[in-house]
Amino acid sequence: MSDSSYEILCSSCRAAIPSTAKVCPQCGHALGRSVPPTPTFAAPPALIPPAGAITPGLLADGSRAYGGFWVRVGATFVDTLIVGVPLYLLVRTFGHLALVFLVLVWLYSPLMESSRSQATIGKIVFSLIVTDTSYRRISFGRAVARYFAKVLSGLPLYLGYGLVAFTPQKRALHDYIAGTVVLRV
Numbered sequence: 556m557s558d559s560s561y562e563i564l565c566s567s568c569r570a571a572i573p574s575t576a577k578v579c580p581q582c583g584h585a586l587g588r589s590v591p592p593t594p595t596f597a598a599p600p601a602l603i604p605p606a607g608a609i610t611p612g613l614l615a616d617g618s619r620a621y622g623g624f625w626v627r628v629g630a631t632f633v634d635t636l637i638v639g640v641p642l643y644l645l646v647r648t649f650g651h652l653a654l655v656f657l658v659l660v661w662l663y664s665p666l667m668e669s670s671r672s673q674a675t676i677g678k679i680v681f682s683l684i685v686t687d688t689s690y691r692r693i694s695f696g697r698a699v700a701r702y703f704a705k706v707l708s709g710l711p712l713y714l715g716y717g718l719v720a721f722t723p724q725k726r727a728l729h730d731y732i733a734g735t736v737v738l739r740v
Contacts, residue, residue: 619690621725622683622737624717633677638663665698682740693735701733 562571567584645656667675673684708715708728715728
């Protein structure tokens with residue numbers, strides 16, 4: 556017995572109509588037997604920060620603000636004044652004994668960049684932070700790798716630093732090696 560072999564009654568005019576009809580041929584009443592839409596489940600809402608929350612490096616249009624070449628040069632200059640000048644004076648005054656302070660100097664960048672501030676004092680002055688490529692805080696190990704990779708950035712005439720001016724995410728060679736990004740806050 557096929558589906559069209561029996562009849563139903565229209566709820567409006569009570570006329571006999573085929574079971575496959577969507578509209579009563581007598582009165583034009585819609586029978587309302589359409590297949591209900593399949594329920595769709597909405598994807599979970601994107602993680603949207605609460606109103607007033609600051610998302611580091613995120614512009615109003617949703618793009619990222621990366622730390623460019625000159626602002627990073629300025630931050631390095633401030634860090635050199637804060638760390639380099641006292642180290643130079645200690646080496647001139649105490650000679651080889653100042654090598655102990657050299658250990659503190661190389662710990663300065665990794666400790667600061669892996670800390671809650673995610674930046675050295677120079678980067679804080681210029682509103683920069685260091686993140687991984689997923690825009691999360693970096694670990695101390697990654698910060699140490701980034702620090703020592705700066706040697707490679709400086710070897711061939713500082714060309715590794717020059718990459719900042721030409722790459723879309725403003726990353727230097729040591730950023731590529733360590734998997735980091737410098738963002739403007």
